[in-house]
Amino acid sequence: xxxxxxxxxxxxxxxxxxxxxxxxxxxxxxxxxxxxxxxxxxxxxxxxxxxxxxxxxxxxxxxxxxxxxxxxxxxxxxxxxxxxxxxxxxxxxxxxxxxxxxxxxxxxxxxxxxxxxxxxxxxxxxxxxxxxxxxxxxxxxxxxxxxxxxxxxxxxxxxxxxxxxxxxxxxxxxxxxxxxxxxxxxxxxxxxxxxxxxxxxxxxxxxxxxxxxxxxxxxxxxxxxxxxxxxxxxxxxxxxxxxxxxxxxxxxxxxxxxxxxxxxxxxxxxxxxxxxxxxxxxxxxxxxxxxxxxxxxxxxxxxxxxxxxxxxxxxxxxxxxxxxxxxxxxx
Amino acid sequence: xxxxxxxxxxxxxxxxxxxxxxxxxxxxxxxxxxxxxxxxxxxxxxxxxxxxxxxxxxxxxxxxxxxxxxxxxxxxxxxxxxxxxxxxxxxxxxxxxxxxxxxxxxxxxxxxxxxxxxxxxxxxxxxxxxxxxxxxxxxxxxxxxxxxxxxxxxxxxxxxxxxxxxxxxxxxxxxxxxxxxxxxxxxxxxxxxxxxxxxxxxxxxxxxxxxxxxxxxxxxxxxxxxxxxxxxxxxxxxxxxxxxxxxxxxxxxxxxxxxxxxxxxxxxxxxxxxxxxxxxxxxxxxxxxxxxxxxxxxxxxxxxxxxxxxxxxxxxxxxxxxxxxxxxxxxxxxxxxxxxxxxxxxxxxxxxxxxxxxxxxxxxxxxxxxxxxxxxxxxxxxxxxxxxxxxxxxxxxxxxxxxxxxxxxxxxxxxxxxxxxxxxxxxxxxxxxxxxxxxxxxxxxxxxxxxxxxxxxxxxxxxxxxxxxxxxxxxxxxxxxxxxxxxxxxxxxxxxxxxxxxxxxxxxxxx
Numbered sequence: 141x142x143x144x145x146x147x148x149x150x151x152x153x154x155x156x157x158x159x160x161x162x163x164x165x166x167x168x169x170x171x172x173x174x175x176x177x178x179x180x181x182x183x184x185x186x187x188x189x190x191x192x193x194x195x196x197x198x199x200x201x202x203x204x205x206x207x208x209x210x211x212x213x214x215x216x217x218x219x220x221x222x223x224x225x226x227x228x229x230x231x232x233x234x235x236x237x238x239x240x241x242x243x244x245x246x247x248x249x250x251x252x253x254x255x256x257x258x259x260x261x262x263x264x265x266x267x268x269x270x271x272x273x274x275x276x277x278x279x280x281x282x283x284x285x286x287x288x289x290x291x292x293x294x295x296x297x298x299x300x301x302x303x304x305x306x307x308x309x310x311x312x313x314x315x316x317x318x319x320x321x322x323x324x325x326x327x328x329x330x331x332x333x334x335x336x337x338x339x340x341x342x343x344x345x346x347x348x349x350x351x352x353x354x355x356x357x358x359x360x361x362x363x364x365x366x367x368x369x370x371x372x373x374x375x376x377x378x379x380x381x382x383x384x385x386x387x388x389x390x391x392x393x394x395x396x397x398x399x400x401x402x403x404x405x406x407x408x409x410x411x412x413x414x415x416x417x418x419x420x421x422x423x424x425x426x427x428x429x430x431x432x433x434x435x436x437x438x439x440x441x442x443x444x445x446x447x448x449x450x451x452x453x454x455x456x457x458x459x460x461x462x463x464x465x466x467x468x469x470x471x
Numbered sequence: 472x473x474x475x476x477x478x479x480x481x482x483x484x485x486x487x488x489x490x491x492x493x494x495x496x497x498x499x500x501x502x503x504x505x506x507x508x509x510x511x512x513x514x515x516x517x518x519x520x521x522x523x524x525x526x527x528x529x530x531x532x533x534x535x536x537x538x539x540x541x542x543x544x545x546x547x548x549x550x551x552x553x554x555x556x557x558x559x560x561x562x563x564x565x566x567x568x569x570x571x572x573x574x575x576x577x578x579x580x581x582x583x584x585x586x587x588x589x590x591x592x593x594x595x596x597x598x599x600x601x602x603x604x605x606x607x608x609x610x611x612x613x614x615x616x617x618x619x620x621x622x623x624x625x626x627x628x629x630x631x632x633x634x635x636x637x638x639x640x641x642x643x644x645x646x647x648x649x650x651x652x653x654x655x656x657x658x659x660x661x662x663x664x665x666x667x668x669x670x671x672x673x674x675x676x677x678x679x680x681x682x683x684x685x686x687x688x689x690x691x692x693x694x695x696x697x698x699x700x701x702x703x704x705x706x707x708x709x710x711x712x713x714x715x716x717x718x719x720x721x722x723x724x725x726x727x728x729x730x731x732x733x734x735x736x737x738x739x740x741x742x743x744x745x746x747x748x749x750x751x752x753x754x755x756x757x758x759x760x761x762x763x764x765x766x767x768x769x770x771x772x773x774x775x776x777x778x779x780x781x782x783x784x785x786x787x788x789x790x791x792x793x794x795x796x797x798x799x800x801x802x803x804x805x806x807x808x809x810x811x812x813x814x815x816x817x818x819x820x821x822x823x824x825x826x827x828x829x830x831x832x833x834x835x836x837x838x839x840x841x842x843x844x845x846x847x848x849x850x851x852x853x854x855x856x857x858x859x860x861x862x863x864x865x866x867x868x869x870x871x872x873x874x875x876x877x878x879x880x881x882x883x884x885x886x887x888x889x890x891x892x893x894x895x896x897x898x899x900x901x902x903x904x905x906x907x908x909x910x911x912x913x914x915x916x917x918x919x920x921x922x923x924x925x926x927x928x929x930x931x932x933x934x935x936x937x938x939x940x941x942x943x944x945x946x947x948x949x950x951x952x953x954x955x956x957x958x959x960x961x962x963x964x965x966x967x968x969x970x971x972x973x974x975x976x977x978x979x980x981x982x
Contacts, residue, residue, distance in 0.1 A: 333580035338566060341561060346559045351541075351542070355571055413561035
């Protein structure tokens with residue numbers, strides 16, 4: 141048994157010291173926050189509250205997983221918020237046509253827009269920040285044009301299905317939470333155990349070297365934006381579902397920043413090549429629980445929440461930089 | 472194995488290669504020599520598919536080839552080891568070796584066990600023992616280079632091009648590289664070797680081909696080409712002129728001059744553990760030691776880049792504590808660090824701006840730069856140092872390494888320092904420019920400037936300094952003056968920790 145464990149751990153390419161150190165910050169903070177919250181607020185450790193926190197953060201979590209892929213290649217995707225809105229709105233419209241198409245087409249379109257991002261960035265050799273910013277602004281405009289700034293409600297009868305997508309329980313756990321866990325699991329496997337995953341890290345580590353070593357860097361860069369776009373569209377549909385089948389044109393506003401914050405807090409470096417989706421999951425939960433605690437407390441002005449989240453992000457980033465520096469000195 | 476026939480390459484405004492022909496045979500180490508701008512890199516880039524040729528043929532392994540990308544060249548059997556290691560720092564050694572051809576399990580995921588095992592086999596076949604599960608950036612540049620070599624060999628390279636592979640290695644690491652090179656040679660792999668260090672060319676290479684100004688000058692057996700004639704062919708001057716270039720500086724005894732810098736028991740971390748020396752007005756002092764001996768770290772302490780934990784630093788007889796380079800500059804100490812690209816030039820700024828960057832306060836009033844004073848200063852230094860640039864507005868990144876280095880020298884000289892520290896002043900610079908910088912050092916010291924020179928080339932120290940301090944593992948282990956300054960003595964001091972310099976002092980006191 142022990143030998144088997146050793147074989148397991150030694151065959152998995154996580155450099156435990158490095159990646160754990162990066163994730164430790166977030167992980168320790170998460171544990172401390174959970175301890176603090178459970179001691180201070182008796183409602184915190186109830187299954188109802190835990191499920192609520194998971195459910196509320198599952199969509200941002202799904203988006204943040206896609207963002208992790210992008211950031212690992214040293215990129216950034218600012219268009220996710222707009223793609224969420226587009227995904228939700230298109231899905232709601234398409235319920236008039238066909239339920240299955242209402243699920244497939246919006247995701248296909250956001251995936252395609254992600255591919256457009258990736259193609260422009262990789263073939264045109266342009267800054268991801270600017271390209272996805274353009275996509276973010278443009279798509280948001282299109283969403284407002286096609287909706288006439290009104291919310292879109294799914295066709296009659298479909299709201300139950302959508303409600304299930306956003307809220308329904310399966311084995312006592314909400315459907316979107318299952319979805320998030322599934323996506324985190326698959327992504328972890330892809331990043332650690334497949335060529336595509338390793339090449340994603342390679343591109344983030346050194347694009348030039350990767351190219352010289354035969355990695356199809358441009359393709360990798362396209363695919364990470366496709367993943368990000370796909371997951372954004374999916375999150376948009378779930379978000380519409382959470383509101384009982386109502387898709388809002390303002391959905392996902394500023395989510396790109398929350399997603400980036402969660403990814404960074406989770407230990408994925410904006411410089412690329414280091415980090416992973418487990419850290420991102422921790423980062424999402426950390427930010428989610430901060431919000432939850434403020435709500436449970438009830439005495440704080442709710443506008444303190446962004447202030448605390450901002451400070452939190454800053455603190456984590458500073459700690460990470462410190463850790464990275466000491467690590468550099470050692471080697 | 473490789474035959475390049477009358478290769479031409481035109482760049483806008485320049486004919487980079489004018490019909491170069493060149494042959495390499497299996498199992499030979501072939502040096503490609505020439506000054507910067509002679510066309511070596513262009514030729515190599517054409518061979519490896521980075522550039523496309525405008526004319527001529529390339530025959531490789533009996534077939535006409537025309538590689539469009541470095542990847543194609545690699546797949547065709549030509550691998551290149553670059554000066555800056557081209558591995559992926561955040562991945563493990565094994566992943567780097569196996570990248571792009573990772574063995575898979577039957578489910579399509581990567582078979583990590585196999586990745587590690589195969590990487591280990593590949594590395595050990597070249598006698599390299601490393602932990603393949605550690606990430607690349609935990610190892611030295613030398614090991615990283617070996618890993619790239621191992622990778623290319625395992626990809627069935629028949630021709631390995633090494634572009635200044637030793638420029639960032641210390642002597643011990645270079646030995647390891649030599650061993651690997653000999654191993655490749657024994658396997659029938661041909662090596663094209665590009666280096667500015669004549670010493671290693673003569674030690675390792677079977678043949679030498681020379682390029683000059685984009686033209687092919689010729690190919691000789693190493694044993695049949697004297698160093699002087701090689702240099703003469705590279706720079707296109709007569710052998711007599713060349714002989715005068717490599718004159719050894721006659722060591723001057725400056726111990727009578729006033730002491731400018733005095734270090735006592737300086738310690739910082741585990742890199743600098745116990746260093747003391749004094750530096751006199753107008754003296755050229757060399758700091759010798761292997762990589763990791765703390766030579767650069769000592770320089771950084773004097774220049775105010777790093778602080779010291781213990782010991783004292785006196786400048787002009789007054790004890791000082793420097794917290795930043797600005798203070799050091801005010802005290803008359805300037806440093807030109809070893810990293811020209813990252814810590815020296817501002818690539819997108821002009822030569823003019825690069826020269827006057829540090830001395831802007833001197834030529835400006837209320838933050839407004841006097842264009843007239845600036846132009847005057849810039850012209851003066853371009854002339855004095857012989858900086859080859861079409862005009863002062865040229866971006867510095869377009870200049871050759873030697874000229875960039877001169878611009879940086881100008882930057883610091885414009886501050887009129889008392890001490891100029893030069894860390895690897897001629898690394899990666901061609902022979903002509905190197906000689907110019909050396910004679911400039913001579914001239915500067917004659918004018919009363921003190922110089923502290925650090926170089927991993929002992930010859931450079933021996934030929935251009937008055938006195939050499941030898942460091943080992945952060946400790947001063949010896950001092951060599953006058954005729955004692957020989958390569959053997961430096962090595963002996965390092966090996967015996969004080970056989971010659973300090974040993975003598977010891978025997979004197981005991982006697």
